[in-house]
Amino acid sequence: MALIETRNLTLKNRLDSVSFTAEPGEMLAVIGPNGAGKSSLLQCLAGLLHAESGRHLPQEGGVFLNGTPLRAFKPTDRARQIGFLPQFCDSAWTLAVEEIVALGRLPWHDRDEAAIRQAMRETGIEGMAQKNINQLSGGEQARVWLARVLAGAPCLILADEPVASLDLYYQARIMDVLRQHASGEGCVILAIHDLALAARYCDRFCLLKQGRVHAFGPSETVLTEAALSDAFGVPIHVDLNHSPPIILPA
């Protein structure tokens, strides 16, 4: 069964009848031009925005987690299963790294040290546990925000542009961690602008254009020169046979 599914997901002026499924063990990239609705889609999946169901199927539309409507979940139950990594993260207070990661345990009402340690180990920030967040570089901070999500042990991780503004080293580190999460029962849905990076790591792709699904499926069907050029409005060169894949404006 699909881990998460959207049926005719509609959000006024932002999303229009978006339907797709994501399975356990899958890494799904949501791609598309700026303003295509990537962030809105992830926020709907996280339960942060309440979408209207499609006009034609009022009883069936919306977001479903393991077959149950997302709105039927208690917020804590939803938070235990879905971890959300927003596009822009910051901490209002100069907290220690460990304290920030521990916030990921809030849905569980505990402070599971083992889960916190493991999340820091997976993201390689164990050595900075006692450091204050404002002493870290942008790349180190990005790993802290991700560790916070991992500490909650969600089966589904929603990440909104997790590698934007990171250097190549940290891009690879973050994508490796996400890929690792999506290797077993877990699932990752991420919005991403770097299409070549997406092609290198992700299993399936959801190409959005003006709030609609323009193309959906594996790289061969979505990452085509025709589909991408149409969606982005510029000619795009694609070479998926190259290792790593190449996707650039032509």
Add this chain to the structure above:
Amino acid sequence: MKFLKIAKKIPSSPALFLGLLAVFFLSLTVGSAPVPVLTGLFDWLTGQPGIPALVMGEIRLPRTLLALSVGAALGLSGAALQGLLRNPLADPSLTGASQGAALGAASVFYFALLPGLGVFAPLLAGLIGAGLTLLLTLWLAGPGRPALLLLAGLAIASLSGAALAAVLNFAPNPFAMQELVFWLLGSVSERGMAHLAFLLPALVIGSLLIWWQRPLLAALSLGEQVATSLGLNVQRGGRVIVFGAAILVGAAVATAGNIGFVGLIAPHLARPLAQNRPDRLLLPAAAIGATLVLLADITVRLMPPGREVRLGVLTALIGAPLFIRLIWKMRREWL
């Protein structure tokens, strides 16, 4: 800041509460006449007549407990609001509650409202005033982001400030006006156990409301979106926090007048002791708030006799420079 560096090395909470206890007993010993503290307390508790029992039971103990409760209420509400608004410069008066309480209490003095309630009339009117301004603030801010509360609170606070100015402007006679102004300047003297009986329930209810929302305060460190994604109801929880803070501030202002800057400075001093965590800040901020107001009130009593310096004036005189220093420090951090 040397003080903070030293403070970091001391196990924070026990030291904080021991300090509070010491200041508490110091407050019981300070007064115009020397009175044996323990004998007085014992006599008062066992119902034996005598000057020491009278001074302790009727004057010093209520005054001390009142200063402590007012300080704790202001410190706690400041910590909660700073956490909610994610802003270290947020002050309890920003909900409009303290101006509303002042307006309510001042209206009682001026119009002689609720005559049947006696000493409780300004207290009740203060709490009602705080409640009304708070409702107005919440209504104006709408269901949106807590950050908008800051502006809405400021606007409503200005409105109640204007109404208060009008009340002062049309005071029936200079004496009524003087009484009003002095009351507004803030003091914990000349109040009895009745005031305490009013303030304590408010302190308990307000604190419990805020205490209940600690997970939200912790999660809000990372923003409203993350807090929501962690399964917390930011909108409802935010209202509970504002409501709790308004009860605390409203009751504190209604009993003791305006005691400025304690709600702003106490959380700031407490923050290093709580590793900057907004949810762990609540108790230390309350303890420091109580200590500050007790110390300020002791200072008031130690001043040479004559025209008394009002407690609110003293806290503002000390607090405002600290506030300026805080902004100066933040500016340096950003440059």
